Amino acid sequence: MISEAQCFSYWSCSQACLWRKGKTSGCVQQLHDICLDCDGDAVLLLVVQKGEACHTSRRSCFYNAIKGDELTVLVLNNKVDLISEAQKEKLVAILRSLNPRARIVVSQFGQVPLSNILNTGLFDFEQAAQAPGWLKELRGEHTPETEEYGITSFVFRARRPFHPTRFWQVMDGVVRSKGYFWLASRPEFAGSWSQAGGIARQALGGVWWASVPKERWPEDAESLKFIMSNWIDGIGDARQELVFIGMDMNESKLRNRLDSALLTDAEMAEGPQNWRHYPDPVEPWFEE
Template identity: 30%
Template sequence: MVGYRKRSLPWWKYTVEASAPILPVPVSLLSGFLGAGKTTLLKRILEEAGDKKVAVVVNDVAAINVDANLVRGTRTLANNETLVELQNGCICCTLRTDLVKAIAELANERKFDAIVVESSGVSEPEQVAEMFTVKLGNADGKKSKFGSEGDRRGVSEAARALRGANTLDEVARLDTCVTVVDCAAFSGDLTTPKDLVERFGSREKGDGDANPGDDRSVGQLLMHQVEFANVILLNKCDLVTDAEAAAVEASLHALNPEAEVIRTKRSKVPLEKVLSTGLFSMQKVLDSPGWLQHMRNNKVTQTREYGISSFTYQSRTPFHPVRLFNFLNDHFLVCLDEEEDDEDDNEEEDQEMSEGVEETRHQEDEDGVEEEEQGKPPLVVRQQIVEEKMSRQHQNLGHILRSKGFVWLANRDDVSGSWSQAGTVLELGCGGPWMGLMPEDMLPEEGSDEREMIERDIAGPVLLDRRQELVFIGRDMNCDAIVAALEKCEVTRKEASDARAAAGDDKNGGRYLRKDEWKLKLDNLKMAPIGEDPFPLWPTLEEMDLRGEGGDGNDHAGQGHGHGH
């Protein structure tokens, strides 16, 4: 008999025959774009599972779950497998409670050796992974990670499915994150100007995965899926030459050095590579992106055979906003994060764009679909713009696959800029306060590794940790040209002196300024030739309200600004 007076684990983790705890069921998460080969991989798992009992959770987000229909016809499904269908939503957003409930119920049946979850093509695996460790807690329907006021029923059902467990990983642990990449489409997806609806179809119209208004770029989504993976299946290698496959494989190794990259045809892979591998660790996978490893190691790497290289650009001088914007706009499609309530400030810009594309607004795109979204040029126009920018980038800088880090803009001394580029698209917005300006009690504990990393970034009492730190990963990159171009974007002493003089704070021409102090307080910096700062306003330290005591109610402090720590 099992003693019940003192329980270190919930009762359902014990069998009647013995008091040994039941181990959580391993879960494999399959990510990848529509058409990359996720469903084919799923069918292979079911067909080749043998005596292994596998449960499958399929999420297609379309009104009719085509993937579920395909898998249902698999020969062995009726024997050792169970299929759970999730429809009309994406498991990384609208179906969070459904997914938790489905996995928990399967795990608590205690008859499966593994659970496989096929996510939609627009899902970010990190968001799905977070669900395994978040405490459900608010089963009474209060606002939680799993839903809002309108999700009381879903939250309660998910909590009941956990049968007393606090988190999903107590009954089912995330074991392996597998990303399937279409080798033939990799380069095109990185450089396409299409938005997610144009690339994957609209869930609202019932012809695809994406939600209308989803402003993520295709390249950024692909990069998220590649960087958050333990195993990357480079599929459809039979559709390209061996040299092309090798070049894509080398790129994937550079983008995620910790992942195992396996070339496949028709998603054929040994099951031990994708089931019950024990590879997943949240901290390990968060540390796996190539850009982050290079930022921490600060070294140049190069794969000579395929021209893949990476390097870190560092500087302690702020960028001139106008020159930086012009450099970025010459070589990328630039997306600038803006405050939601700044619509009035953009009316003039919207009017100019409207006038510029009026003649082509109703022009049909490559698929014959008329452009519907107001204010955005038709796809054929955007494609032409991308081709021009990519041609300029390849000629001047080489092929930049990925760049990420943070920047310091002149006249914005309190907060950093968060820079993230994947293929064609470069996003730049507020990254949060510099760590040197944070209150002492909000910093990591003295003597910890995190604290030591922050202190190494401090360059004295004037600059603190303000700096440029950008990692570039690419193919046949001209590193010297990239560095030279960025150095030309830096503020000069003459510009700084003029700005201080205009503010009446030149201190006798700067003779009595402390070392590097000339780089600060450049609010009167001339913005020639356009006359104004091209970047949207970012919140000040006071507006960020770091201690949650008031402010504008927006959480600006933690918007992806990790400083590489």
């Protein structure tokens, strides 16, 4: 798949040169409250209601909070005296499932040694690019200690497209899901899926190599090896690869629902020319 790169860069301006990569000390996001949903299905994070992230950004406060938890290197949990020990352990486990490499510090009345916050040297640009829990799951790097608190995860893989309507109906009820998906109505393209709590985002993720003329393929052996490692005759490299992280998830039930959203044998036989005419409730990736 030719994917749309997810890049994050930090730069500083100096007199010596026009642009120079600067040292990233850190970026702080304040969470007003962190509480557990009473039914245990999600973590609800209420971000302080100010700033661009809450009012002018395309993404919701909840989405940005979850995204921040995935990329941060240090999480401070204050006012832990207001919750029980069991709730505290559960909260830490949820945060650990979202970001296995973060240092998690609990405190009361905001009393935290400055050495735990300033000049920690924890941030690593390359690790941050690869750190989120969903990427670790895709690579098979599971975090088993979270299972004690009912937090589980799994990767759904399939080599046939989703029916667009059935796919849209099935994606709900987990703390976090992310990955790439393949819709029958858009057979050449990979969709990028990202969901946090009740907020879901989908967009164009790239183009399957199966839809790219071979004369435009890369010529180096490493790239060709990667392409062919996901190749199936008649399908190419198109596939479903979605990671699910949730609390007390019924994995078997969710897998069955996902399987039911895939095309049936009869629908597969109709072929891409007919698939394009399926009703498609997913937002378009290109302007008409």
